[in-house]
Amino acid sequence: MINSIKYKYGILAFGSLIDDPGEEIKELEIDRLDSVTPFKIEFARISSSRGKAPTLVPVKDEAKGRKVKSKIIVMNESTSLNELKSILWRRECHITDKTKGFKRPEKPTSKHVLIGELENFYNVEKVIYTTFLPQKEYxxxxxxxxxxxxxxxxxxxxxxxxxxxxxxxxxxxxxxxxxxxxxxxxxxxxxxxxxxxxxxxxxxxxxxxxxxxx
Structure with missing residues (x-):
């Protein structure tokens, strides 16, 4: 069921973020909402930071995959959207230096962690999530x-x-x-x-x- 409360910012979690969001996200988390991803998800990425383990990522509509159960981690509204993107980016890149922030590369490759954005998703005004370009080698x-x-x-x-x-x-x-x-x-x-x-x-x-x- 969609929550009747209107929140401002959230992070869509459909992988390890659910159980291990990291300290920065934990400090700002105020609620969690049950959701279903608006796009298909599949074990379609090989992660070098996890010893080449398969990880879940959004895939194109024509690719194999399914829309899956997910969580929206609702964040404290005192944080700006840009800072929230940087917090999520640092968590995904295993970066602890808070002076480093997310900036979308001009020419992204499959190695870059990218941040997607949803509007008015499950009554949350802005919901961000991590995404990647396909790895051609895999x-x-x-x-x-x-x-x-x-x-x-x-x-x-x-x-x-x-x-x-x-x-x-x-x-x-x-x-x-x-x-x-x-x-x-x-x-x-x-x-x-x-x-x-x-x-x-x-x-x-x-x-x-x-x-x-x-």
Whole structure:
């Protein structure tokens, strides 16, 4: 149900932002609204900051994907829209220096974190979200390839830091996010690890990574 309260600013969360928005966003958060993304979402990006883990991103209407459950993180109105964009950009880029802010590049590439904007979405005047240009080198991703990337990421430093693809997938599932690829992606990953749940897979792969370091 759409909330009857009219808010000014919000951040659309459909991935790791739901459970881990970062300190800057937490400090300004005043409410959360249940929502559904206005665009399709899919595991369609390989994130270098997560050990090449698959992550959720908006995709074009003609691409594979689904509109998914999401949250609008409602923000304190004392913050300007431009500052809010910078806060979201810093969180996505893992930047802690608050003097650095978002500025849309003149010639963006798939490496750039971009900020999209929605108007009057679920009774919030302005809602921003992260988006990216497609990665041409990974345009043929499928559930099998996604599982391979996720497994590789958890066996890397990303697994030690608990920001790997398997944990990301588990978090998305626990948030009720179901894309077109989700079930086949999970089944492929469980098959490759000979496990019956994502939590079991995480525990098994964590032990494997730790044994490799001994």
């Amino acid at each position: 345009e043929n991703l499928d559930p099998e390839k996604l599982a391979d990337f996720a497994l590789s990421s958890i066996l890397s430093k990303a697994g030690t830091d608990k920001i790997d693809g398997v944990r990301y997938l588990l978090s998305a599932r626990e948030s009720g996010i179901e894309t077109e690829y989700s079930e086949r992606y999970i089944k492929s990953l469980l098959s490759k690890t000979d496990t019956s749940s994502l939590q079991e897979a995480i525990e098994k792969l964590d032990r494997q990574r730790e044994n490799q370091l001994i």
